[in-house]
Amino acid sequence: MKATAVACANQGLIKYWGKTDEALRVPSNPSISVCLAALTTRTTVEFSDRLEHDELTLDHRSSTDPRVFQHLDRIRELARSSQRARVVSENGFPPGVGFASSASGFAALTVAGAAAAGLDLTPSALSRLARLGSGSASRSVPGGFAELLAEDDTRSIAVRLAGPDDLDFRTLAVGVAETEKKVPSSAGMRITTRTSPFFPARLEYLVPALERMRAALRARNPVEVARLAEVDTLNMHATMLTSDPPLVYWSGATLEVIRAVLDARASGIAVYFSVDAGENVFVNGRASDVAAARERLRAVRGVSSLVESAPGGPARLDPQPLF
Ligand code: 2P0
Secondary structure, eight states: OEEEEEEEEEEEEEOOOOEEETTTTEESSOEEEEEEEEEEEEEEEEEETTOSSOEEEETTEEEOOHHHHHHHHHHHHHHTOOOEEEEEEEEOSOTTOSOOOHHHHHHHHHHHHHHHTTOOOOHHHHHHHHHHHOTTHHHHTTOSEEEEOOSSTTTOOEEEEEOTTSSOOEEEEEEOOOSOOSSOHHHHHHHHHHHOTTHHHHHHHHHHHHHHHHHHHHTTOHHHHHHHHHHHHHHHHHHHHTSSSOOOOOOHHHHHHHHHHHHHHHTTOOOEEEOOSSSOEEEEEOHHHHHHHHHHHHTSTTOOEEEEEOBOOOOEEOSOOOO
16 A cells, blocks of 8 residues: 655754653653744655565665664554555755754654555554654654653653644744764764763753743744743753763854844844754744844855745645655
């Protein structure tokens, strides 16, 4: 059987950085994200008796990414199937934008793969399954503004806190990266949780920080959501910078964009920065403020791309296959 799904990438607003169980990708803390409608992945999966081994094509190139094959094994185990799969996946991101995402990729693979295997999973089961592929992918399953709970394996699922149209919220994805990030998230999280003296302080700070973010979403307050994401960015990066070895994900251009955001704010435009585990910067705020800051950010040295995105919806099956 064949099925196709489309899923959005997402931006951590209260960020996920640490696991209590690496094999099962159980997060150390709950995290809250917003899906990005402009950054999507489309994936088609076919399970068939005619295939002798799994075949994977990512953005028109043959791939042997073991994480994808392991994920197909998880789906086969749930479906009690031994059929091999053909997987074709394409990122709808503007070329060279540097925001390629395991979140949209594993969310689309999960939704398409489960349907292609004939599984009829609940939204919670789909979110958990996506988490086993990549923690942040679980948040792309419900879409909108979602919280990934940090419980045990079965209860660490993402639930929706607000729909994509509930807040006047926009994100400018500001691309500055020219290279792949140096330390992948899984390895980086391990280093931080084991070595940063600030990590225990982060876990303490997160309890009220999460509550404030949930309250800002309930109040439909986009400026407060953007502000709290900036506060959390600095808190998470403080734990990365104080890891041993240090994790310095920012480049000079990252700081230039951050300074431009602070300057914009000083001149009365309510925009806030947010940085995940990489050099690129998200700039968040109301649609009118993000539009007002756009040209200033385009002019910053080192900026190679700007993509404006509204909040996105859930991962969904789609009738348009890639093969
Ligand atoms: C986030 N990040 O909340 C944070 C901010 C990176 C920094 O979710 O190891 O790529 O595959 O579970 O999902 C990155 O985490 O990590 C992430 P794995 P993933 O968006």
